[in-house]
Amino acid sequence: MKDTVLTIGACYGGLAVIFGAFGAHILKKKMNTETLKNFETGVKYQMYHALALVFISQFFAFTKTTESLTAFFFIAGTFLFSFSIYGLCLSSIGGKKLKFLGPITPLGGMLLFLGWFFLAISKVV
Template identity: 55%
Template structure:
């Protein structure tokens, strides 16, 4: 499980840099200010959580069910949250907004919140 956290953290980090550069250069001309801000939000959240996956992989054994579920919440949450924002921003700029992606973004956000709550719970559990 540690290897999965490291691989996904590295992949998401790499893609965040690529998408950030793509947004800053290639999409700057085709997205309006609000769409560009949304795209950048997706990139930021992706990078923050990519770094988190790497840190968790280095600091936890990721052997308990709670730790595994936490990692899956972050991996799936990143994908649903950030990638749905990318899809919404780009499709809206082309005049064909993919509306089905709208409800996916908050679902991804909810998984990220659950991942953070599980991390908090694991810290509290270690205090007791």
């Protein structure tokens, strides 16, 4: 489990760097300020949680349910939150915004919150 969490965290981190550069250099010319800001929010949250995953991969033994749930919620929440934002922003460029992704973003945010919640109680429970 430790190696899987580390690998996913490292992949999320690397992708956040690529997406951040893509936004700063390519999308800046194609998106309005608000949409670009939303895209950057997805990148920031992805990087924050990539770092959190790398951190917990080193400090958790993954012998407790709360530790595994923390990792699961960070992984799933990051994917749903950030990638739904990317989809919404990129699809808006062509004028065919994928509106079905809209409700997925707050679901991802709730999973991220649950990850932080389980991190907070991981040493107590």
